[in-house]
Amino acid sequence: KQEVTQIxxxxxxxxxxxxxLNCSFTDSAIYNLQxxxxxxxxxxxxxxxxxxxxxxQTSGRLNASLDKSSGRSTLYIAASQPGDSATYxxxxxxxxxxxxxxxxxxxTHLIIQP
Amino acid sequence: GAGVSQSPSNKVTEKGKDVELRCDPISGHTAxxxxxxxxxxxxxxxIYFQGNSAPDKSGLPxxxxxxxxxxxxxxxxxxxxxxxxxxxxYLCASSPHGLASLGTxxxxxxxxxxVL
Numbered sequence: 001k002q003e004v005t006q007i008x009x010x011x012x013x014x015x016x017x018x019x020x021l022n023c024s025f026t027d028s029a030i031y032n033l034q035x036x037x038x039x040x041x042x043x044x045x046x047x048x049x050x051x052x053x054x055x056x057q058t059s060g061r062l063n064a065s066l067d068k069s070s071g072r073s074t075l076y077i078a079a080s081q082p083g084d085s086a087t088y089x090x091x092x093x094x095x096x097x098x099x100x101x102x103x104x105x106x107x108t109h110l111i112i113q114p
Numbered sequence: 115g116a117g118v119s120q121s122p123s124n125k126v127t128e129k130g131k132d133v134e135l136r137c138d139p140i141s142g143h144t145a146x147x148x149x150x151x152x153x154x155x156x157x158x159x160x161i162y163f164q165g166n167s168a169p170d171k172s173g174l175p176x177x178x179x180x181x182x183x184x185x186x187x188x189x190x191x192x193x194x195x196x197x198x199x200x201x202x203x204y205l206c207a208s209s210p211h212g213l214a215s216l217g218t219x220x221x222x223x224x225x226x227x228x229v230l
Contacts, residue, residue: 004156034218043118043205044221089157101147101159101173101207102219 002027006105021075023090031093037086080112118222126228135191135225139208152202196229
């Protein structure tokens with residue numbers, strides 16, 4: 001059974017710092033990996049989707065990498081801003097053409113101090 | 115453009131009552147997913163629809179849970195004889211891709227269910 005772990009569980013840093021969020025998964029047979037952010041009381045917003053054949057994706061100040069063989073992904077946030085404060089979730093889609101949904105980690109709760 | 119919508123946004127019910135949660139996916143999206151997010155827990159996958167059919171219902175927590183989708187669009191998740199442990203946020207997502215999905219899942223805002 002696929003398990004996704006996110007480290008750290010919580011992180012608080014001053015505005016302007018670059019930071020890295022970590023995600024690991026136990027089964028490397030995945031179709032893709034997705035990073036989401038979740039704001040309090042809101043649904044999930046997709047940030048980046050990396051297909052299994054890709055190594056990284058970039059969007060603005062965000063860069064996500066994927067090392068499928070080692071079961072790891074990182075989300076890099078450059079020049080952090082208070083508006084980046086949210087819970088960041090990592091999720092993987094299993095390969096094999098099954099009907100399974102995404103398997104999520106428990107998230108990293110990020111606070112950017114102004 | 116309209117995103118995924120869910121109703122009600124909040125639901126408070128008494129233990130033992132039935133509840134029905136609704137999801138309106140993005141128009142044209144063939145795949146629809148239900149997840150549950152309990153306090154202090156990660157998101158848990160419940161069920162997936164490709165069109166109107168749900169190939170695998172094994173993710174549903176118990177036989178009190180059922181889901182259907184009609185017309186390849188709206189889906190309802192029904193919980194019968196609710197229990198306090200059913201209290202959670204129920205999230206719906208849709209995707210333009212079907213089985214062996216390679217696409218992004220777009221999430222609705224969720225329904226917050228509280229069972230007293």
